[in-house]
Amino acid sequence: MCAMRHMYEYGTTSDQLAWIKVSASYHAQYNTHALLQEVVSVKDVLDSPVIADPLHRLDCCVITDGGGALIVVNPDVANSLKRPKVKILGAASAVKHQMGGRVDLTYSAAALSGPRAFAEAGLKPADVKYVSIYDSFTITVLIELEDLGFCEKGRGGVLVSDGNLMSGVGTLPCNTDGGSLCNNHPANRGGITRTIEAVRQLRGEANPAVQVKNCDVALVQAIGGSLGTRHGSATLILEREG
Amino acid sequence: MSTSLRGAQPIPETEAFWNCAKEGVLVIGTCPSCHKNHYYPRAVCPFCSNNAELKVASGRGQIYSFSVMRRVPVPYIIAYVALEEGVTMMTNITDCPIDAVAIGKKVEVVFKPIENGQVVPMFRLSA
Numbered sequence: 001m002c003a004m005r006h007m008y009e010y011g012t013t014s015d016q017l018a019w020i021k022v023s024a025s026y027h028a029q030y031n032t033h034a035l036l037q038e039v040v041s042v043k044d045v046l047d048s049p050v051i052a053d054p055l056h057r058l059d060c061c062v063i064t065d066g067g068g069a070l071i072v073v074n075p076d077v078a079n080s081l082k083r084p085k086v087k088i089l090g091a092a093s094a095v096k097h098q099m100g101g102r103v104d105l106t107y108s109a110a111a112l113s114g115p116r117a118f119a120e121a122g123l124k125p126a127d128v129k130y131v132s133i134y135d136s137f138t139i140t141v142l143i144e145l146e147d148l149g150f151c152e153k154g155r156g157g158v159l160v161s162d163g164n165l166m167s168g169v170g171t172l173p174c175n176t177d178g179g180s181l182c183n184n185h186p187a188n189r190g191g192i193t194r195t196i197e198a199v200r201q202l203r204g205e206a207n208p209a210v211q212v213k214n215c216d217v218a219l220v221q222a223i224g225g226s227l228g229t230r231h232g233s234a235t236l237i238l239e240r241e242g
Numbered sequence: 243m244s245t246s247l248r249g250a251q252p253i254p255e256t257e258a259f260w261n262c263a264k265e266g267v268l269v270i271g272t273c274p275s276c277h278k279n280h281y282y283p284r285a286v287c288p289f290c291s292n293n294a295e296l297k298v299a300s301g302r303g304q305i306y307s308f309s310v311m312r313r314v315p316v317p318y319i320i321a322y323v324a325l326e327e328g329v330t331m332m333t334n335i336t337d338c339p340i341d342a343v344a345i346g347k348k349v350e351v352v353f354k355p356i357e358n359g360q361v362v363p364m365f366r367l368s369a
Contacts, residue, residue: 001307001308001309001320001321001322002307004307004308004309004345005306005307005345008307008345008346049312050310050312051312051313052309052310052311052312052313052320053308053309053310053312054309055309098281098330099288100271100278100279100280100281100287100288100289100329101270101279101280101281101282101328101329101330101331102329102330103306103322103324103330105306105307105322229332
Protein backbone atom coordinates (compact mmCIF):
# COMPACT_ATOMS: atom_id res chain seq x y z
CA MET A 1 0.00 0.00 0.00
CA CYS A 2 3.01 2.29 0.60
CA ALA A 3 4.23 1.66 -2.95
CA MET A 4 0.76 2.17 -4.39
CA ARG A 5 0.37 5.50 -2.62
CA HIS A 6 3.89 6.62 -3.60
CA MET A 7 3.08 5.89 -7.24
CA TYR A 8 -0.19 7.81 -6.93
CA GLU A 9 1.33 10.90 -5.31
CA TYR A 10 4.69 11.09 -7.10
CA GLY A 11 4.40 9.06 -10.28
CA THR A 12 6.93 6.46 -9.11
CA THR A 13 6.98 3.44 -11.44
CA SER A 14 7.52 -0.31 -11.12
CA ASP A 15 10.56 0.08 -13.39
CA GLN A 16 12.13 2.47 -10.90
CA LEU A 17 11.46 0.13 -7.98
CA ALA A 18 12.91 -2.75 -10.01
CA TRP A 19 16.24 -0.88 -10.32
CA ILE A 20 16.71 -1.33 -6.56
CA LYS A 21 16.57 -5.11 -7.01
CA VAL A 22 18.74 -4.95 -10.13
CA SER A 23 21.42 -3.05 -8.19
CA ALA A 24 21.26 -5.52 -5.29
CA SER A 25 21.67 -8.45 -7.69
CA TYR A 26 24.61 -6.73 -9.40
CA HIS A 27 26.38 -6.64 -6.03
CA ALA A 28 25.26 -10.12 -4.97
CA GLN A 29 26.96 -11.77 -7.95
CA TYR A 30 30.27 -11.10 -6.18
CA ASN A 31 29.09 -12.44 -2.80
CA THR A 32 29.53 -16.21 -2.70
CA HIS A 33 27.47 -16.32 0.51
CA ALA A 34 24.44 -14.58 -1.03
CA LEU A 35 21.29 -16.68 -1.32
CA LEU A 36 20.55 -15.21 -4.76
CA GLN A 37 23.67 -14.57 -6.85
CA GLU A 38 22.11 -14.28 -10.27
CA VAL A 39 22.09 -10.86 -11.91
CA VAL A 40 18.54 -9.82 -12.84
CA SER A 41 17.18 -7.14 -15.16
CA VAL A 42 14.33 -4.69 -14.79
CA LYS A 43 12.33 -6.96 -17.12
CA ASP A 44 13.05 -10.00 -14.89
CA VAL A 45 11.58 -8.13 -11.92
CA LEU A 46 8.49 -7.00 -13.83
CA ASP A 47 7.98 -10.50 -15.28
CA SER A 48 8.04 -12.17 -11.85
CA PRO A 49 4.60 -12.91 -10.33
CA VAL A 50 2.78 -10.12 -8.52
CA ILE A 51 2.66 -10.90 -4.80
CA ALA A 52 0.82 -7.83 -3.47
CA ASP A 53 0.15 -5.08 -6.02
CA PRO A 54 2.28 -3.38 -7.17
CA LEU A 55 5.11 -5.51 -5.75
CA HIS A 56 6.43 -8.50 -7.67
CA ARG A 57 8.21 -11.50 -6.19
CA LEU A 58 11.58 -9.92 -7.04
CA ASP A 59 10.57 -6.73 -5.20
CA CYS A 60 10.53 -8.82 -2.00
CA CYS A 61 13.46 -9.82 0.19
CA VAL A 62 14.69 -13.35 0.73
CA ILE A 63 14.01 -15.18 3.99
CA THR A 64 17.04 -16.78 5.60
CA ASP A 65 18.58 -17.81 8.87
CA GLY A 66 21.61 -15.91 10.06
CA GLY A 67 22.82 -13.35 12.50
CA GLY A 68 25.66 -10.99 13.23
CA ALA A 69 27.60 -9.28 15.95
CA LEU A 70 29.44 -6.02 16.45
CA ILE A 71 32.19 -5.29 18.93
CA VAL A 72 32.12 -1.76 20.30
CA VAL A 73 35.04 -0.77 22.54
CA ASN A 74 36.38 2.35 24.22
CA PRO A 75 39.08 4.35 22.39
CA ASP A 76 41.94 2.90 24.51
CA VAL A 77 41.09 -0.62 23.47
CA ALA A 78 40.45 0.48 19.89
CA ASN A 79 43.89 2.07 19.66
CA SER A 80 45.55 -1.17 20.75
CA LEU A 81 43.99 -3.09 17.86
CA LYS A 82 45.82 -3.76 14.62
CA ARG A 83 42.69 -3.52 12.42
CA PRO A 84 41.28 -0.39 10.73
CA LYS A 85 38.92 1.35 13.12
CA VAL A 86 35.42 2.66 12.56
CA LYS A 87 33.94 5.41 14.70
CA ILE A 88 30.26 6.06 15.39
CA LEU A 89 29.65 9.73 14.52
CA GLY A 90 25.89 9.83 14.87
CA ALA A 91 23.12 7.49 15.98
CA ALA A 92 19.40 8.04 16.41
CA SER A 93 16.18 6.08 16.61
CA ALA A 94 12.50 6.94 16.26
CA VAL A 95 9.09 5.32 15.99
CA LYS A 96 6.11 5.94 13.75
CA HIS A 97 2.57 4.75 14.45
CA GLN A 98 -0.80 5.22 12.77
CA MET A 99 -1.21 8.38 14.82
CA GLY A 100 -4.80 7.73 15.82
CA GLY A 101 -5.76 7.25 12.20
CA ARG A 102 -3.78 10.12 10.59
CA VAL A 103 -2.23 7.66 8.15
CA ASP A 104 0.47 8.96 5.79
CA LEU A 105 2.24 6.16 3.93
CA THR A 106 4.65 8.40 2.02
CA TYR A 107 7.26 8.56 4.76
CA SER A 108 8.87 6.33 7.39
CA ALA A 109 10.32 6.96 10.84
CA ALA A 110 13.66 7.46 9.02
CA ALA A 111 12.38 11.01 8.43
CA LEU A 112 12.76 11.46 12.20
CA SER A 113 15.86 9.38 13.03
CA GLY A 114 17.84 10.45 9.94
CA PRO A 115 18.06 14.21 10.61
CA ARG A 116 18.92 13.56 14.28
CA ALA A 117 21.79 11.23 13.34
CA PHE A 118 23.10 13.73 10.75
CA ALA A 119 22.89 16.54 13.31
CA GLU A 120 24.88 14.55 15.85
CA ALA A 121 27.49 13.66 13.23
CA GLY A 122 27.66 17.24 11.93
CA LEU A 123 27.35 15.89 8.40
CA LYS A 124 24.91 16.03 5.50
CA PRO A 125 23.78 13.38 2.99
CA ALA A 126 26.29 14.61 0.38
CA ASP A 127 29.14 13.61 2.75
CA VAL A 128 28.12 9.94 2.69
CA LYS A 129 30.08 7.64 0.35
CA TYR A 130 28.24 4.38 1.02
CA VAL A 131 24.78 3.47 2.38
CA SER A 132 23.41 0.25 3.83
CA ILE A 133 19.63 0.55 3.66
CA TYR A 134 17.25 -2.03 5.08
CA ASP A 135 15.41 -3.54 2.13
CA SER A 136 12.46 -5.73 3.09
CA PHE A 137 10.95 -4.61 -0.21
CA THR A 138 12.22 -2.32 -2.95
CA ILE A 139 9.82 0.44 -1.85
CA THR A 140 11.33 0.35 1.65
CA VAL A 141 14.70 1.48 0.25
CA LEU A 142 13.16 4.22 -1.87
CA ILE A 143 11.18 5.75 1.01
CA GLU A 144 14.10 5.53 3.46
CA LEU A 145 16.51 7.23 1.00
CA GLU A 146 14.04 10.08 0.51
CA ASP A 147 13.47 10.40 4.26
CA LEU A 148 17.22 10.57 4.90
CA GLY A 149 17.51 13.51 2.53
CA PHE A 150 19.41 11.87 -0.33
CA CYS A 151 16.84 13.46 -2.62
CA GLU A 152 13.69 15.51 -2.41
CA LYS A 153 10.56 13.67 -1.20
CA GLY A 154 8.95 12.02 -4.20
CA ARG A 155 12.15 11.96 -6.31
CA GLY A 156 13.38 8.60 -5.02
CA GLY A 157 12.40 6.85 -8.23
CA VAL A 158 14.86 8.95 -10.19
CA LEU A 159 17.55 8.57 -7.50
CA VAL A 160 17.56 4.75 -7.61
CA SER A 161 17.27 4.33 -11.39
CA ASP A 162 19.84 3.54 -14.06
CA GLY A 163 22.34 1.87 -11.75
CA ASN A 164 22.79 4.86 -9.45
CA LEU A 165 22.93 2.50 -6.43
CA MET A 166 25.64 0.30 -8.00
CA SER A 167 29.18 0.50 -6.69
CA GLY A 168 31.56 1.75 -9.38
CA VAL A 169 28.64 2.82 -11.56
CA GLY A 170 26.40 5.23 -9.65
CA THR A 171 26.78 8.07 -7.20
CA LEU A 172 25.18 6.34 -4.19
CA PRO A 173 26.50 2.77 -3.73
CA CYS A 174 23.95 0.85 -1.64
CA ASN A 175 23.95 -2.63 -0.06
CA THR A 176 27.11 -3.96 -1.70
CA ASP A 177 26.60 -7.36 -0.04
CA GLY A 178 23.37 -7.79 -2.03
CA GLY A 179 21.18 -6.62 0.84
CA SER A 180 18.08 -8.46 2.00
CA LEU A 181 16.79 -8.53 -1.56
CA CYS A 182 19.57 -10.99 -2.54
CA ASN A 183 22.00 -11.79 0.27
CA ASN A 184 20.20 -12.52 3.54
CA HIS A 185 17.35 -11.52 5.77
CA PRO A 186 17.76 -13.30 9.09
CA ALA A 187 14.27 -12.85 10.59
CA ASN A 188 14.16 -9.53 12.48
CA ARG A 189 17.91 -9.01 12.27
CA GLY A 190 18.11 -7.42 8.83
CA GLY A 191 19.82 -4.36 10.28
CA ILE A 192 22.85 -6.09 11.74
CA THR A 193 24.06 -7.53 8.45
CA ARG A 194 23.65 -4.12 6.83
CA THR A 195 25.84 -2.61 9.56
CA ILE A 196 28.53 -5.25 9.06
CA GLU A 197 28.77 -4.48 5.32
CA ALA A 198 29.12 -0.76 6.11
CA VAL A 199 32.02 -1.54 8.46
CA ARG A 200 33.64 -3.66 5.74
CA GLN A 201 33.35 -0.78 3.28
CA LEU A 202 34.93 1.68 5.72
CA ARG A 203 37.77 -0.73 6.51
CA GLY A 204 38.36 -1.32 2.80
CA GLU A 205 37.55 -4.99 3.35
CA ALA A 206 34.52 -5.30 1.09
CA ASN A 207 34.74 -7.54 -1.96
CA PRO A 208 37.19 -5.72 -4.31
CA ALA A 209 34.59 -5.80 -7.10
CA VAL A 210 32.20 -3.69 -5.03
CA GLN A 211 34.59 -1.79 -2.74
CA VAL A 212 33.76 1.93 -2.81
CA LYS A 213 36.83 4.09 -3.46
CA ASN A 214 37.91 6.45 -0.67
CA CYS A 215 35.04 5.28 1.51
CA ASP A 216 35.41 7.42 4.62
CA VAL A 217 31.78 7.96 5.70
CA ALA A 218 28.97 5.42 5.61
CA LEU A 219 25.35 5.44 6.72
CA VAL A 220 23.29 2.50 7.96
CA GLN A 221 19.52 2.75 8.02
CA ALA A 222 17.01 0.14 9.13
CA ILE A 223 13.40 -0.06 10.16
CA GLY A 224 11.76 -2.82 12.15
CA GLY A 225 8.06 -3.54 12.26
CA SER A 226 5.83 -2.73 9.33
CA LEU A 227 6.37 0.13 6.90
CA GLY A 228 2.61 0.56 6.39
CA THR A 229 1.37 0.43 9.99
CA ARG A 230 3.91 1.04 12.75
CA HIS A 231 7.64 0.62 13.01
CA GLY A 232 10.86 1.74 14.63
CA SER A 233 13.75 3.27 12.72
CA ALA A 234 17.46 3.46 13.49
CA THR A 235 20.07 5.52 11.67
CA LEU A 236 23.80 5.15 12.19
CA ILE A 237 26.56 7.29 10.67
CA LEU A 238 30.03 5.78 10.71
CA GLU A 239 33.48 7.12 9.86
CA ARG A 240 36.79 5.45 9.07
CA GLU A 241 39.44 6.51 11.57
CA GLY A 242 43.07 7.13 10.78
CA MET B 243 -14.68 -12.46 -0.90
CA SER B 244 -13.24 -15.31 1.09
CA THR B 245 -15.45 -16.37 3.99
CA SER B 246 -12.50 -18.02 5.73
CA LEU B 247 -11.31 -14.63 6.98
CA ARG B 248 -10.34 -14.70 10.62
CA GLY B 249 -11.49 -11.75 12.68
CA ALA B 250 -9.79 -10.10 15.59
CA GLN B 251 -10.61 -11.58 18.97
CA PRO B 252 -12.64 -8.96 20.84
CA ILE B 253 -11.22 -7.81 24.17
CA PRO B 254 -13.10 -5.69 26.73
CA GLU B 255 -11.72 -2.50 25.17
CA THR B 256 -12.91 -3.42 21.66
CA GLU B 257 -16.06 -5.40 22.44
CA ALA B 258 -18.38 -2.43 21.86
CA PHE B 259 -16.86 -1.85 18.40
CA TRP B 260 -17.59 -5.45 17.36
CA ASN B 261 -21.06 -5.41 18.91
CA CYS B 262 -21.88 -2.28 16.90
CA ALA B 263 -20.61 -3.99 13.74
CA LYS B 264 -23.02 -6.86 14.39
CA GLU B 265 -25.81 -4.28 14.41
CA GLY B 266 -24.56 -2.83 11.12
CA VAL B 267 -23.09 0.29 12.70
CA LEU B 268 -19.53 1.53 12.17
CA VAL B 269 -18.08 3.39 15.12
CA ILE B 270 -14.84 5.33 15.51
CA GLY B 271 -13.21 6.78 18.60
CA THR B 272 -13.68 10.37 19.65
CA CYS B 273 -12.56 12.45 22.58
CA PRO B 274 -14.94 14.69 24.61
CA SER B 275 -11.92 16.64 25.91
CA CYS B 276 -9.86 17.49 22.80
CA HIS B 277 -12.69 16.78 20.31
CA LYS B 278 -10.42 14.86 17.94
CA ASN B 279 -11.58 11.66 16.26
CA HIS B 280 -9.35 8.61 16.18
CA TYR B 281 -9.22 5.12 14.76
CA TYR B 282 -8.96 2.38 15.94
CA PRO B 283 -11.28 3.08 18.91
CA ARG B 284 -9.70 2.67 22.33
CA ALA B 285 -10.32 3.51 25.98
CA VAL B 286 -7.88 6.40 26.14
CA CYS B 287 -7.55 9.23 23.59
CA PRO B 288 -4.22 8.84 21.72
CA PHE B 289 -3.86 12.63 21.48
CA CYS B 290 -4.63 13.90 25.00
CA SER B 291 -4.90 10.74 27.15
CA ASN B 292 -8.36 11.55 28.47
CA ASN B 293 -11.16 8.97 28.41
CA ALA B 294 -12.36 8.38 24.86
CA GLU B 295 -15.85 7.59 23.61
CA LEU B 296 -17.38 5.91 20.60
CA LYS B 297 -19.06 7.88 17.84
CA VAL B 298 -21.17 6.57 14.96
CA ALA B 299 -19.40 7.16 11.65
CA SER B 300 -21.06 8.01 8.35
CA GLY B 301 -19.58 4.89 6.77
CA ARG B 302 -18.48 6.96 3.78
CA GLY B 303 -14.97 7.67 2.66
CA GLN B 304 -12.47 7.25 -0.12
CA ILE B 305 -9.67 4.83 -0.84
CA TYR B 306 -6.35 6.20 0.43
CA SER B 307 -4.35 3.20 -0.76
CA PHE B 308 -4.86 -0.49 -1.46
CA SER B 309 -3.14 -3.68 -2.50
CA VAL B 310 -4.34 -6.98 -3.89
CA MET B 311 -3.21 -9.99 -1.89
CA ARG B 312 -2.59 -12.56 -4.61
CA ARG B 313 -0.80 -15.38 -2.77
CA VAL B 314 -4.03 -16.92 -1.44
CA PRO B 315 -6.62 -19.17 -3.13
CA VAL B 316 -9.06 -16.26 -3.49
CA PRO B 317 -7.26 -12.92 -3.93
CA TYR B 318 -8.65 -10.10 -1.82
CA ILE B 319 -8.12 -6.36 -1.55
CA ILE B 320 -6.63 -4.78 1.53
CA ALA B 321 -7.02 -1.01 1.80
CA TYR B 322 -6.74 2.09 3.89
CA VAL B 323 -10.00 4.01 3.66
CA ALA B 324 -10.02 7.69 4.67
CA LEU B 325 -13.38 8.27 6.35
CA GLU B 326 -15.30 11.53 6.12
CA GLU B 327 -14.65 11.95 9.85
CA GLY B 328 -10.93 12.53 9.18
CA VAL B 329 -9.56 9.16 10.28
CA THR B 330 -8.14 6.40 8.10
CA MET B 331 -8.88 2.74 8.77
CA MET B 332 -7.37 -0.47 7.48
CA THR B 333 -10.05 -2.63 5.89
CA ASN B 334 -10.98 -4.68 2.82
CA ILE B 335 -12.66 -3.56 -0.41
CA THR B 336 -15.28 -6.08 -1.48
CA ASP B 337 -18.10 -6.79 -3.93
CA CYS B 338 -16.33 -5.46 -7.02
CA PRO B 339 -13.88 -6.55 -9.71
CA ILE B 340 -10.26 -6.00 -8.69
CA ASP B 341 -9.62 -3.79 -11.69
CA ALA B 342 -12.35 -1.37 -10.60
CA VAL B 343 -10.47 -0.37 -7.45
CA ALA B 344 -8.38 2.81 -7.50
CA ILE B 345 -6.99 5.34 -5.04
CA GLY B 346 -9.42 8.21 -4.54
CA LYS B 347 -12.57 6.24 -5.36
CA LYS B 348 -15.52 6.81 -3.05
CA VAL B 349 -16.57 3.87 -0.91
CA GLU B 350 -19.25 3.00 1.66
CA VAL B 351 -19.22 0.55 4.53
CA VAL B 352 -20.70 -2.91 4.22
CA PHE B 353 -20.83 -5.50 6.99
CA LYS B 354 -19.57 -9.00 6.25
CA PRO B 355 -20.12 -12.00 8.50
CA ILE B 356 -17.09 -14.24 8.85
CA GLU B 357 -16.69 -17.80 9.98
CA ASN B 358 -16.51 -17.27 13.76
CA GLY B 359 -19.81 -15.38 13.87
CA GLN B 360 -18.16 -11.99 13.97
CA VAL B 361 -19.18 -9.25 11.58
CA VAL B 362 -16.40 -7.19 9.97
CA PRO B 363 -16.82 -3.71 8.51
CA MET B 364 -15.54 -3.64 4.93
CA PHE B 365 -16.14 -1.24 2.05
CA ARG B 366 -17.61 -1.38 -1.42
CA LEU B 367 -17.43 1.18 -4.21
CA SER B 368 -20.16 3.80 -3.95
CA ALA B 369 -22.75 3.79 -6.70
